[in-house]
Amino acid sequence: MKLEDFNFDLPQELIAQDPIEDRSSSRLLVLDKKTGEIQHHIFKEIINYLEEGDCLVINDTKVIPARLIGSRVGTEAKIEVLLLKRKKEDIWETLVKPGKKAKVGTRISFGGGLLIGEVIEIVEEGNRLVKFEYNGIFEEILDQLGQMPLPPYITHELKDKNRYQTVYAKHEGSAAAPTAGLHFTNELLERIQEKGVNIARVTLHVGLGTFRPVKVENILEHHMHSEFFCIEEEEAFKINNAKKNGKRVISVGTTSCRTLESAADDSGMVRAASGWTEIFIYPGYQFKVIDGLITNFHLPESTLLMLVSALAGKENILNAYETAIKERYRFFSFGDAMFIR
Template identity: 75%
Template sequence: MSLHDYYYDLPEELIAQDPLEDRSSSRLMVLDKNTGEIEHHIFKDIIDYLNPNDCLVINDTKVIPARLYGSKVGTDAKIEVLLLKRKENDVWETLVKPGKKCKPGTVISFGDGILTGEVIDVVEEGNRLIKFTYEGIFEEVLDKLGEMPLPPYITHKLEDKNRYQTVYAKYEGSAAAPTAGLHFTKELLEKIKEKGIKIAHVTLHVGLGTFRPVKVENILEHHMHSEFYMVDEEDANMINECRANGGRVIAVGTTSTRTLETVTDENGIVHPGSGWTQIFIYPGYQFKAIDCLITNFHLPESTLLMLVSALAGRENILNAYNKAVEEKYRFFSFGDAMFIKE
């Protein structure tokens, strides 16, 4: 399977740089995964495509303000640190720029010493393990000093931190937002519930690997990043009940999809649990958990584009993406949405 099979031409001006004021007023392309038929709507119309008995599955992870700017103690050299994974209480795996200035033993000061970090080891791909020292509660220190780790293709500064957060974000741990969920408002979720649609929660902490480009020509050789997930018993039961009653399981985002496909067995039963997933979904994959998907428009040649192609067919997806370019949809994290229906 060739990487170039997942390329499409995207004009740079269609990459959304800022979130819309009203989350649910973004555009919504509806794609029938069986016929390839396309309709154009506004996101709040999604409710018309959801039926009583369906179950909407959302990822309630919360993005941490994981980008820190500091200086090297002794030389005052500027250092940027991106928190990736918490290893122990105060030890984090991080991405450091410039890495060559950060050998083990290097101490970095943030916010005039409110927070200090010592590089204790170099791990895979040149990432650094840093042990942090501070007074008080780490999350509060981070909230004060950190910036939201926006993807590299967003160059504008985010005025309101909460706009890179879903309205239902709960468990801190992501280095990137589950962006399909950014379109929902609390009011829209209430209306969905009132219509008789169940809403189940899963948690998958999104890693920056989600933006890592595929660098191998044969996509089967691509090594997937691992991400931590949690599914509790109550939510697993809700999804299983929906399936048993003939309802559809509708994932909000590729992160919810990857979580569900990780915890669902061959008979379509969702099992509660937590752990790390490296699931890589590409065409040929047989979905066990989900029927439909609400998602954003993804980068060319990305694993996310391969995932949606597995669900709706590569030709249908590329045709829909070319249509989205033609119709000037907004792309990527702060962009418009697609509903892949059956």
């Protein structure tokens, strides 16, 4: 399976630079995974596709303002640090730019010394382990100094930090938002529950893989970075109950999907669990849990495009993307949505 099989041409102007004012007024392309049939809607109309007894699974991770701009102590050279994964209390795996200036022992000052980071180890692929020193509470200092870690294709400044969070974000730890969830409002979620749809919460802290392109021509050689996930007993029960009653499990986003598929047994039952997952889903994968997926439009040659191709078939997906481009849908994190049913 070749990387080029998952390529498509996207006009630059279709990359959404700003979130739209009303989250649930984004557009929604509905794709039938069996027939390839396509319908066009507004996102809030997703409720018409959900049935009583279905289980909608959301990822309640919260993005931390993980992008820190500092200067190297001694030379004042500008250094950017992106927090990726907490290893111990004050030690983080980070992505440092420029990496050449971040040798072991390098000290970086943020906010005029409010926060000091010291590079203590060089990890694979140029990442760094950084130990932080500060007075007070780390999260509060980060909130004061950090910026939202927007993907590189978004060049506009984000005026409101909350627009890169889902309305149900709860557990801090992500380096990127689970963007399929950005379309939901509290009102829409209430209406969905009133219809008799169960909402289950899982947590997956979106990590390094989001920032790393696939670099191997044979995709089977690609290695996913590990991300932390957690499913509580009560939430696993909701998901399994839907399966036992012959109802659908619909995942909001590829992160929720990967969490469920990581925690499922061969019969499709989900166990309460927490740990690290490196699951890589590409065509040929047999889904154990999910029946449908709400997702955004993904980058060419990305692992996310491979995941949706595994669910709906590569031809159906690339045809849907071609249609979305023709119809001027907005792409990527702040873009429109797709429901694979």
